[in-house]
Amino acid sequence: MSWQPLEQLVAQIDDGARVAIPPDYSGVAMAATFALLSRGVRDLHLVAVPQAGLQADLLIGAGCVKIMEAAGVSLGEIGLAPRFREWAQQGRLQMMDATCPAIQSGLQAAEKGIPFMPIRGILGSDLVALRDQWQVIDNPYGEDDPILLVPAIRPDVALFHAPLADSRGNVWVGVRRELMLMAHASATTLVTVEENYDGDLLADPVYAAGTIPHFYITGTSLAPGGMRPLGFFGDGSVTDSEHLIRYEKLARSEEGFFQYLEEQKIQLAGVNQ
Amino acid sequence: MSASPSASGNLDYSTEEFLAVTLAERVLDAGHLVVGANSPIPASAALLIQSQSGGSAEVTILGSREFMQFTDGGKELFDFAAQGRMDAFFVGGGQIDGQANINLVGIGDYPGSKLRLPGSFGSAYLYHLVPNVVLFRKEHSRRVLVPKVDFVSAPGTSPANQYRVGGPRWLVTELVVMEFNAEKARFRLHSIHPGHTLEEVYDRTGFEFDTTEQPPITPIPSADQLTRLRGDVCRALAPVYPDFCQKAFGV
Numbered sequence: 001m002s003w004q005p006l007e008q009l010v011a012q013i014d015d016g017a018r019v020a021i022p023p024d025y026s027g028v029a030m031a032a033t034f035a036l037l038s039r040g041v042r043d044l045h046l047v048a049v050p051q052a053g054l055q056a057d058l059l060i061g062a063g064c065v066k067i068m069e070a071a072g073v074s075l076g077e078i079g080l081a082p083r084f085r086e087w088a089q090q091g092r093l094q095m096m097d098a099t100c101p102a103i104q105s106g107l108q109a110a111e112k113g114i115p116f117m118p119i120r121g122i123l124g125s126d127l128v129a130l131r132d133q134w135q136v137i138d139n140p141y142g143e144d145d146p147i148l149l150v151p152a153i154r155p156d157v158a159l160f161h162a163p164l165a166d167s168r169g170n171v172w173v174g175v176r177r178e179l180m181l182m183a184h185a186s187a188t189t190l191v192t193v194e195e196n197y198d199g200d201l202l203a204d205p206v207y208a209a210g211t212i213p214h215f216y217i218t219g220t221s222l223a224p225g226g227m228r229p230l231g232f233f234g235d236g237s238v239t240d241s242e243h244l245i246r247y248e249k250l251a252r253s254e255e256g257f258f259q260y261l262e263e264q265k266i267q268l269a270g271v272n273q
Numbered sequence: 274m275s276a277s278p279s280a281s282g283n284l285d286y287s288t289e290e291f292l293a294v295t296l297a298e299r300v301l302d303a304g305h306l307v308v309g310a311n312s313p314i315p316a317s318a319a320l321l322i323q324s325q326s327g328g329s330a331e332v333t334i335l336g337s338r339e340f341m342q343f344t345d346g347g348k349e350l351f352d353f354a355a356q357g358r359m360d361a362f363f364v365g366g367g368q369i370d371g372q373a374n375i376n377l378v379g380i381g382d383y384p385g386s387k388l389r390l391p392g393s394f395g396s397a398y399l400y401h402l403v404p405n406v407v408l409f410r411k412e413h414s415r416r417v418l419v420p421k422v423d424f425v426s427a428p429g430t431s432p433a434n435q436y437r438v439g440g441p442r443w444l445v446t447e448l449v450v451m452e453f454n455a456e457k458a459r460f461r462l463h464s465i466h467p468g469h470t471l472e473e474v475y476d477r478t479g480f481e482f483d484t485t486e487q488p489p490i491t492p493i494p495s496a497d498q499l500t501r502l503r504g505d506v507c508r509a510l511a512p513v514y515p516d517f518c519q520k521a522f523g524v
Binding site for chain 1: 310311336338344345346347348349351355377378379383384385386387388389390391392393394395396397398399400401402424425426427428431434435436512
C-alpha cells in the first residue's frame with residue numbers, strides 16, 4: 001500500500017456509507033471532511049465514537065447526513081452544535097440517540113465478530129424504548145437480573161486523522177485506542193496522517209504497541225494539519241478557538257453557515273445557493 | 274418561615290470558588306473522581322479533594338490530556354466504572370426533576386422539538402454504576418428544575434430487581450444543596466447558600482422537595498480551601514481551562 005492523494009482517499013466513501021468518526025479531542029479528519037463536502041457526499045450514516053462536534057455539524061448543515069448515531073453532538077466549550085440542533089429540532093435528521101458505552105460496546109461486538117454485547121446500566125432510560133434494536137434479557141447466569149443487549153455496530157468506513165504512518169500503511173495512534181477499536185470494527189479504514197514515519201512502525205516495540213497494523217488500513221493520505229481547526233490527540237492547545245467561535249455564531253442560521261463555507265472556500269457540489 | 278442568612282456584605286471569594294468548595298464537600302471520601310468535559314467548577318472541586326488528600330485522590334477529567342490517565346481508549350473509563358472502581362462523578366442536566374431523573378437530550382417532544390441538546394453522553398450508564406453521583410447545575414430555575422423531565426436520559430431510581438450500585442446522591446445549584454433519598458425518590462433541602470431564603474428556593478424550584486422550616490446555611494470556603502484553590506488547583510487546571518482559572522481564582 002502507498003500514500004494516496006486526499007481526493008482519492010475520500011472517493012472511497014460512498015453515498016449512504018456508515019462512517020465511524022472520533023470525538024473532537026481525538027483525531028478528526030477535517031481536511032478529508034472538507035473534501036467530502038466539496039464532493040457533495042449524500043445520505044451518510046455517521047456513527048460518532050461516541051460523540052461528535054464540528055465535523056458532524058458541517059456535514060449535517062450541508063445536507064450530507066441522513067442518520068446521526070451518537071451519544072452527543074456539541075461544540076464542547078464553544079456551545080451547542082448549531083446545524084445539528086436545527087436539523088434535529090426540525091426532524092430533518094434520523095436520530096439514533098445512544099450513550100457512550102453502548103456505541104463502544106457495539107463496536108466491540110463487531111471487533112469480536114459476535115452479534116451483540118451485554119451492557120450494564122441504561123435500563124430505565126428512554127433511550128431503551130427509542131432504540132428498537134436494543135433488547136433486555138434476563139441474565140442467563142443469574143436470577144431475575146435484567147440486562148441490556150446492544151447489537152454489533154459494523155461501520156463501512158472508519159475515518160480519522162493520526163500523527164504517524166509508515167509507507168506500508170501501519171498507523172500509529174498511541175494512547176488513542178478508540179481509533180484502533182474503530183479500525184477493528186469497520187469494514188474499511190481511511191486515515192489522514194500528520195507525518196510520514198521513515199521506517200517500519202511495527203519494528204519498534206515502543207511504537208508497535210500503539211500501532212494499527214496495515215492489514216486493517218484501506219488507505220492513508222498525507223495531510224499535515226489535517227485536523228484543523230480542531231485539537232489533536234487531547235491537545236487542546238492546537239485548537240483554533242476563534243475559528244470555532246466564529247463558526248458557532250455564523251452557523252446559527254443557514255445563510256451564515258453557507259457564508260462560513262464560502263469563507264473557507266468550500267464549493268458545495270450540487271447545491272444551489 | 275424564611276431562613277435568615279448571615280452572609281457578610283464583602284465576600285472575599287468568587288461564586289466559582291464557593292461552588293467548587295460546596296461540590297467538594299459532597300465527595301470528601303472519594304478515591305477516584307471523574308469529571309465530564311467542559312465542567313470547570315466540578316473539575317476544581319475534584320482537584321481540591323486531590324490537594325486535600327495530599328495527592329492520593331485520583332482525578333480524571335474527560336476530554337483533557339493532563340487528567341486522562343487511561344490507556345485503553347474511550348471505553349476503558351466505562352469498564353472501570355462498571356467494575357466499581359470509580360467513586361464519584363459529576364453530571365449536569367438540561368432538566369432535572371424531583372425524582373432525580375435527568376434529561377440531556379432535549380426540551381419538547383423527542384428529539385427535542387423546542388430545544389435539541391447535545392445528548393445523553395455517558396450519563397445513562399454511569400448514573401447506575403457510580404456510587405456517588407453529584408448533580409451540578411448552576412442555574413436554579415423552574416426551567417431547569419421541573420416536575421417531570423421531557424426525556425429520561427437516566428432515571429433517578431430503578432426497580433429493586435435491576436442491578437444498580439450507584440445513583441444520584443446530591444444536587445448542587447447556585448442556590449442550594451439538596452440530598453436525594455432514593456427510597457422515597459425525593460430530594461431533601463440540605464442547605465441554602467448564604468444570602469438566599471427558603472421562599473426564594475420554593476419560588477425557583479419546579480418540583481416538590483422535603484425541608485425543615487429553618488434549613489442550615491451552606492458553609493463558606495475556609496481560608497485553607499481558598500489557598501488550595503488559588504494554588505494547587507489553579508496550577509493544575511490552568512492548562513485545561515486558562516480563561517476559567519483567571520476568572521474564578523483571579524490569578
